Amino acid sequence: MTYTAESLDIALEHSLGTTTLRVGGEVDLATAAQLRDALLDALVCGSGVAHLDLDGVTFMDTAGIHTLLAGVRRASLMGGHVGMTSASGPVRRVLGVAGVRDSFADPACSCALPLGSP
Numbered sequence: 001m002t003y004t005a006e007s008l009d010i011a012l013e014h015s016l017g018t019t020t021l022r023v024g025g026e027v028d029l030a031t032a033a034q035l036r037d038a039l040l041d042a043l044v045c046g047s048g049v050a051h052l053d054l055d056g057v058t059f060m061d062t063a064g065i066h067t068l069l070a071g072v073r074r075a076s077l078m079g080g081h082v083g084m085t086s087a088s089g090p091v092r093r094v095l096g097v098a099g100v101r102d103s104f105a106d107p108a109c110s111c112a113l114p115l116g117s118p
Helices: 032-045 062-077 089-098
Strands: 002-005 008-015 018-027 049-060 081-087
Touching: 008 032, 018 032, 018 062, 032 049, 032 062, 049 062, 049 089, 062 081, 062 089, 081 089
Parallel strands: 018 049, 049 081
Antiparallel strands: 002 008, 008 018
């Protein structure tokens, strides 16, 4: 399944009870709702487990951060998790500045990306 918004592309890949979202473009107020919908779909299809590949994201603002954190909370309520397999420099920087990098460092997720330095 593919979602396309103004400047956001999201591809969902399903495999062994996990769904990976490959996201490219800008995640901002204009596109965050599409990311939210895709992330919620991924959590339902992946039994509460979703992996994020954000290597193609060129920009992210607070609406994007809020959407990702809401996904983490939803996954936790489902007994699952959201892991980040890849993130672009802009994503790493904004998550670091916001102080939320550790929200995506789930030791239970073998896919977890070390988000230490930008």
